[in-house]
Amino acid sequence: MELAHIITERVAGVTATAKAALHEPLFEGNELTYVKDCIESGWVSSVGQYVDRFERDLAQYTGCARAVLVNNGTSGLQIALELVGVGHDDEVLVPALSFVATANAVRHCGAWPHFVDSEYATMGMCGPSLLAYLDEIAELRGESCINKRTGRRIAAIVPMHTFGHPVDMPAIMAVADRFRIPVVEDAAESLGSTLDGRHTGNFGRCAVLSFNGNKIVTTGGGGAIMTNDIDLATRAKHLTTTAKLPHRWAFYHDEVGYNFRMPNLNAALGCAQLERLESFIARKRQLTLRYQAAFDGVAGVRLFVERPQTRANYWLQTLTLDSDAAGQRDAILAATNDAHQMTRPVWELLSTLPMYRTCQSMETPVARDLSQRIINLPSSPQLVQGTR
């Protein structure tokens, strides 16, 4: 039997449903209760008790000192970059293998993405490759790291925790320290994922979460800036809420601010979802075991599992094709989607998209190779029976 058909059969066996989405949200807790409370109280907009509570709950859950809610992960990244000092015409090191938002947020700051290769162990940014590359192209001038080829400042590094698998942050932080570059973690996909017992987002200067509809926890649309730097959090709140100075009635804004607030209505959904997060992760871990069993003995494919010392949230289940099976990727995608078992490839390499093709990039053989061999499988928590 062809690999595409074997995979389709095995996936359908695991999902045990005629139509499996890639990732659907699950509302089985207090979602409606909290949202109803917003509507009945009239507090649906940019201030409200659920905004305050969701910020407290996220800080407590992740162990970060502060969370600042924003209206999505992209706007959170933009503000985080601005707050660590990224300015017009700077360069920001981002993974070539990421969702387009990682690079867009850099452009929204007026800076330029500069692409970094992945490592096989995490799919994320490779510390050793980055170190060797910066040794070649960068130099410290005072406190600034300068790209000798472009003359531009390299103002931030943005590792991204792919599908909830933590990047090797100690390796990235060592590079960042050596070249004095601040780190912003793109933790859009890794709420619930830990490394050496610490929640992702606690390694860099700050981090950004996403609560888009396809994420492990959703607010419809939304995100959060996470940090252990209280001043940075205070600045983030000010900048994202139009930079208005508090006053009983006067409208005085002291800098160019943004309207990046998360409405209370959406935060209410987030509070209820976060209450269920550990249950979602438990189910996703079960799902991983089922997929592992289903693909055991299928030649040419391997399920991506968490590294030692990490806990992955297994946001999206990830199948990696062996090199000699990579040519069958599109046939597998077609067969599974035709059978209503929704799968998808990983993103096109950002460095190949038309608007980023001329940006700086190191050689990205690993990212390129991975981009041809990864398939995400149906991953919704409801595919596994939960315990309340």
Added chain:
Amino acid sequence: MELAHIITERVAGVTATAKAALHEPLFEGNELTYVKDCIESGWVSSVGQYVDRFERDLAQYTGCARAVLVNNGTSGLQIALELVGVGHDDEVLVPALSFVATANAVRHCGAWPHFVDSEYATMGMCGPSLLAYLDEIAELRGESCINKRTGRRIAAIVPMHTFGHPVDMPAIMAVADRFRIPVVEDAAESLGSTLDGRHTGNFGRCAVLSFNGNKIVTTGGGGAIMTNDIDLATRAKHLTTTAKLPHRWAFYHDEVGYNFRMPNLNAALGCAQLERLESFIARKRQLTLRYQAAFDGVAGVRLFVERPQTRANYWLQTLTLDSDAAGQRDAILAATNDAHQMTRPVWELLSTLPMYRTCQSMETPVARDLSQRIINLPSSPQLVQGTR
């Protein structure tokens, strides 16, 4: 009796409540039903039937060909400006008397706000003053209007319909035509307001609505780009949804896009609110009559009422102090707020805020005068008994 006390007494008499907010949302229709439907169906995020429906409903209500939902008015303005051609280092003519978002959106495009005076009749941008000013400082070079003083291109005009009172758009359009500058209407406050029978937003190339929590219709946070230009609408949809090309599974984005979508959850609220809009406007018009009666014969103050040939939505009720009463503004604000009758002044002139102080500006005597004499009064629709 002091004016501050008289006004406090009269306002409390009209609101007939011990605690009147400036503007609270009113959810008395299908809000909970539609939001519940989102949660029960799982469709809370950036695609969904309420997104499509709210866009259709808004287009139908306003008579614009197309509406594109966005996550707030500021992001809507940013995209609208980008789509009419505003680029880095251009100048954009905006009213000095507006909420800070009008100018911030210009900066978010990398362009510079250039401030314009108001006229007393509308509080909004003054066509004749702008014409005289441009005759002095601007010249056409090819198809571009250039500010002779700065050498920069003047790339857009953004009139704003203050508190729901339509700007004299024919006067503004005549200036815009003469200098070949595209017009983007900031209709954040004017949903339901018409001029010569046409809904605001139909005069410029495009317009932007806001559904923030304090607006006449709310989605928690949100906005819409309105236009009669189908190509512009299509571009707006593409740009605000990460510029992704449609494909069964591939992630291919063909330009630097934005994550400015309105979630389905918020659009559901919008659909229900829009069903009630005409009822809200009817109540607000009643409220205007009550305030008029209450202030009839009070020396030194006058309620702002709609001009001939316009219908105002009366989003915020507006009291104008006579010049010789302007010195009592802060005493009036303090007395009314102390009595829990929430009032507020109009915004600080944008041209006086620290980040905009060095921007270009014409003389703004009218805007300055109005900024010292305007007080907004409690304006919630629930202050008047409604009919279902």
